[in-house]
Amino acid sequence: MSMLSALAHVQATESMQAVPLTAFRHRRLSSRPLVIIPLVMAGEAGAPLAAMVGSARRKGTLLVVAQPRNRDQRFAFAASLGRTVIDYIDSFRQGRRGGGGHSRYPDTPQILVPNHGGIKALADLGRMCRFRSTSGPHAVPDVVPEFGMWLTFLVDRAEQAGTSMLLPVTGILAEHWATGQSTLEDQNLASLMAWIAPPAGLSVEQAMADAENPDVCPPAGPATSPEFDNRDLAPAIKRFDTARTLGDLRALAAAESDLRELIAGQIQPTWRMTWEAIALLRSVPEAPRTIKRFERDCAAFTSYSDYRDSGGLPQRKRDTAIGAAQRLGWLERALAEFESDMAFDDPFVLADRRSAGEAFAGTVVEAEPSRTVTTASNRRVPRPRVTIRTQDPVRLAADTKLLSPSMPSGHKAVIVSVLPDGDATLVTVEVTGGMGRARVPARGSVPVPDQRIAYLPDPGWRPAPQFPGSDRTPWTHSATAGETGADPAAPEDAAAEEWGNED
């Protein structure tokens, strides 16, 4: 967090309302997102309790597992949720554009969950489903492993900065608004919405108090409130179990509809609030460079889609050494680019970086527009130098490559020197690109005296790191022969994973 964002939080505290942190929404919002609100049972490992799913506010479907400890019911749930999600994903696998190896689907699915816990719940569900076998003693419907693999793909992709195929709504809200509460409390959708848009007739204080009262605002999941578990849910599940043991069909139907009603009462407020949050986010303009990241999402979606069509294997349980290193490399690169893109698009984010000394803006006080140098290949090229006077606490060193949101695209520069000048700083930069091919720089491609200009570091192009092939991994980095998970083709005990507490 920078000083500027911290100050925004203080301002929010003082004014008792959320204040904007960015000018734009840096995440793409699909015109047809699929909202999933997953609920899990407390204490069980990834035992789904219920989910509400749908791609429009009025079209939510509630799926409930009456006895989450029962394996068959769990997978019946996974299959019906899976069918909805796979149908949704399939609806984007059409209208492919472009030819040859570069053709792509023009749009991607987008799944929105209320909070980070929702992503964790989907990750667990994906892990639970993707190795299931569709034949043999513990067979599950075909859609279950397919669903598991897609969920795992989406969860992995969500780790990458700037992507928008699977997002927590609290995350997008907190990227755009600063509240007068901590990051921990911002994870609570109701608390966060209390600051941004309190319900009509309520003050922020009242809305915050309501948000933390599970009887007014049930938790957005994935865990339900312990009071609800003990007071309502446990007796209801017990009635269901008793009816089932006795084989009393009427009591069973009654118990089941009771359970649905109880869970609906817990999940519907979150469902409504999630759609309110989405509507609110639509009112924030989308940042220009979001489209560039969206195209990458399209490429990733197309390529995974093709991989699935070719009958690809489920993702392995643990990355190999090379896979992990590659993945880390991608994640780092995506983060650097996302940060730079945001600062380029958004004056708020740029100001944020400026307050931390990672970017600067000021007025050109001196320019040498006709300066040229001779390159190693004996070519004379323009290398104009300009000096900028800035009040920002610049912490960039000489030789840092720069980009500028205030110059025509393609403009590139490098820092020559950073010198203090009273309470300001003089930064001299050499323009290295974006001046056209002529001996003389194109008009408007070099800053002129008295011009206001901002610069930020260029994340630049980095070659993809080279790693040895999988058959040439040194012994220090390869899994030992007996270790499980080394062979993705044979996930151990895939079908027969034992399931406890069956009744």
Added chain:
Amino acid sequence: MKAPVDDRLDALRGSAKRLDYSARSLAALENNPRCTLRALLDASGSDKAAIAAHAGHPSPFGQSAFALARGNVFETMVKDNGCAELLRLLRETLQLTLPEVGYEDLNDIGGDGRAEVRHDRTKQVLLQAARGNGGGTLFDHPMLCLPVGGHKAFLEPDLVAFRIGGRFHVVEIKSFPIIDGQADPTQVRAATTQACAYIIALRNLLARVGIDKQAVSDTIVLVAPKDFTNRPTAAFVDARKQVAALSRQLARIERIGDLVDLLPEGLTFDLGLDKDKRARRPAEELAEALDQVPATYRPDCLNHCEMAFYCRSRARADSSLDVLGPAVREQFGGIDTTTMVLGLAQGRLTPTQDQVEMAAALRHAARLRAELNVLGGAE
């Protein structure tokens, strides 16, 4: 020397029954060691949940019956048939060579479940084992005792195993899953801290008869469900750092007298319980008493301390930066309140010598935000 401090602590608690430290409240020590209010409430054995509720900020900590049931079922399953499943794990998963194995149930001694009796028996068998002439290798629910600030706290580990490499090992059975070899780090940490209290208590017991602390390993054995199954798996967790941290905090409780000395005379958190256990003391009076003791609120407290909601409302009333959490706080080193931050940012307050740099940075940041608002802002 000790007596007056104890008297003062008793006076703080008032008429309520003394609550002893449990492994959980000891673990809380590690989460926010610098909080005076928590230190005093714990040391005096006050009922934090009741006090917070009476002061108008009931704590939201309930445990789901599902989680409890799952925990119990899992523990029973691991310990069934003289810990057969556990032994399989120790041998197969952790590849230990355990020759002959005994099992000693210390849950109650001949039907007597009193802590003192169980502790005496525990002491007897553990010391025998340490001296090499006890048959037991696995001790189920031994009752350990740790003096904390001059008071006995009885602690009950799930299991203590002996002779894994000739040393005692604390075995912690938890019902959160280890999925593909990875478990939730916060849960592992909480489990480890809890186990640290057992390690320290066990070492204490042995030290009294001159057995070196090396006899108790500072590696704990964590047993938890594997993946999504009910089958257990086990892992070693290195607890050296947390043992050291908790030992340090325990030593600090011994010096609770220093904290007590700073309190005004006659301060008490007594709820004035009547014979129906209803609190009769006016809530404002209680809040006033609480307000006299400094608290170190952090948003993280909301996850584990019963007093957190009270402390948060107090921090809000004081416009403390603590409410916004460490990420915001660390940007404004040396400044405590939002009022001060804005005062310096808008140039309404004159910075002290130490604040000059911070004030300059703040004014710069405020200027940037003002420029943005002129530009039209986000909305």
